[in-house]
Amino acid sequence: MKKALIVAAMLAAGPAMAQTQDDYVPYQGFYIGAGGGAVWALSSNPGVTTYTGWVAGGKIGYDFIGPRLDLEVGYGEIGNNVFFPGSAVSGKTGQLNVMGNVYYDFMAQERFNPYIGAGLGVAFIDSNTALGSTQFAWQAMVGARYNITSSLSVGLEGRYMGTTNPSINTPTGTVYSQNQTIAALAGIAFKFGAPPSAPPPPPPPAVAPPSFMVFFDWDRSNLSAQALNTIKQAADAYKTKGNARITATGHTDTSGPETYNMALSLRRANTVKDALVQNGVPAPAIAVIGRGEQGLLVQTGDGVREPQNRRVEIVIQ
Template sequence: MSVRKALLAASALTLIAPAAMAQVNPAFAPVTGLYIAGGAGWNHVDKLGIEGSGGLRNYFAGLPASNSGSARFEEGFAGVLSLGWGFGNGVRAEIEGNYRRNEVDRIGGFGRAPITSAFGNVGGRLHQYGVMGNAFYDFAIPGLPVQPYIGGGVGYVWQEFDGVRATRLSPGGNSVRIDDTDGRFAYQGIAGAAFPIASVPGLALTLEYRYFGTLETRQNGRVTNPAGATVARGQFEIDNTSNHSALFGVRYAFNTPRPAVVTAPPVVAQQQSVARTYLVFFDWDRADLTDRARQIIAEAANASRSTQTTRIEVAGHADRSGTPQYNQRLSQRRAEVVAAELARNGVARGAISISAFGESRPLVPTADGVREPQNRRVEIVLR
């Protein structure tokens, strides 16, 4: 594959990505449990070397010709479907069915002086279809609204040379024909990115580059004369096949948690006093205050003065995306930052009590490792 074609493929991915990113949800939890995926797009096959063997080798040896040739292909199509399982820690495994199709563009070789003329009447196509077992790792990068991933796989793929043919323009006008199927071991490397859809939890768009290769195949073939009669039979040994694919697809994970509905905290009457609760939320793995957080803390400080509050409870919390020990320390830092901001807004430091609960009291219950924005909070309770 030329550098120019590789750059064109990369450019296509770059152009599609911004449009998809406008619809994504930046909170991307690791895939946990069953998922399905599919994709389709462009496929390029590198130039293939072809060498006649058996009866074909003997045929070419009896002529001032070579038993070696090559085939080039037009740009084609690739499609994949897969069923997989996510382990909740970034690792996924799946079974994939795939299909690729490319039309033959040119046949060359099989000649030396004086038989050096080109081939005409070129036709036929290459089909590739098979089954692969893949493994992936999804990267969790704070602040990135997409989830990049890498993967690889091995399997078994059948290559079908469907009506592949070419006619020597001169002299003689004999034709080379290949029409057979052979299966071989296959392998692939994958790099991609997922763009989650905010309105449908678990659904994501995907963009992928795949390098897909197979081992050498053997295809039955023949040489025919202008009248269509077979003059030689044998096998063509086809070089290891290299494919380059750019795929656009979708993936749906069935066990993705649904976002909880945020409701206003209830106002509970306690004899002659009213407890009010204010929620301050934090970004993932952060303990610094956003502008909205400072506004909420200022509202709590003003309310503490207007309602003659005697005690202010500040409780820090974290989601379950880190270890329990780390989340305990993180929730403590968050509570201390909020208490300091209350004091800066005129609340007496002695009226504030601080506690930290780590990941033990989630507002939204989740599986371990899930990043849940509503669990990254500090609760301010005025009593």
């Protein structure tokens, strides 16, 4: 009575989803696995009793995120009430399997993956020859695995295996036996490599420092009511920032001599500084710059009285 056992099924290693999706990223790669479980004979000869057996083995394969392929080697034994003194078949039958398998994960992007599979290969079944009775083998699998991390998975599997009929020589002649088994297996698998790292987040957009514009009449450096209101807003903005610096940069239009305009732009900047101090900004926190006709807000020719160019820019940093 030859009751063969199949290969330890295992569950492959895996892809699929993240603990929310933060530590799990599906990725293709090679994996190794190991596992085992219980096995039962589905067929036996008259007068032969079989018992629950065991099976264990390992595999190496490649996960394509959906399809998986692997090569599996396993060994198992099923007990029986048949005794052939001096033979390997004596109270048990052992079977060594070498199988090529293909699987399909139905939820390959998820942490939990139900799957089906099938395999073909060769089985070496206990007999009284050195390699045993060599038989063609086939199997079908259904199971589910759980991806603990991107690289590590565990799973449970049900498996059916059949082979062509093995034979053994007995004192009464050669006995041929059917050989079909089912197994319940548990396994663990590890995938090599690493999931692709997420691209770094884009840098935050640059935020321009707060700025305010104070305008002046032609050839003047005194402040209008509107200018005083703008300066108060700038002082309030400074106070909200805590430890900050203010730059007050004076400008003129292109009318008048350049040297005169340089001095005028500096007077305007100092006038704004004084007003900021009156609004509670510490004087050491304010830097004044005079740029004269440089840095025109509105580009004009020489000698043009352009109101937009007669200004002080207040920048808070």
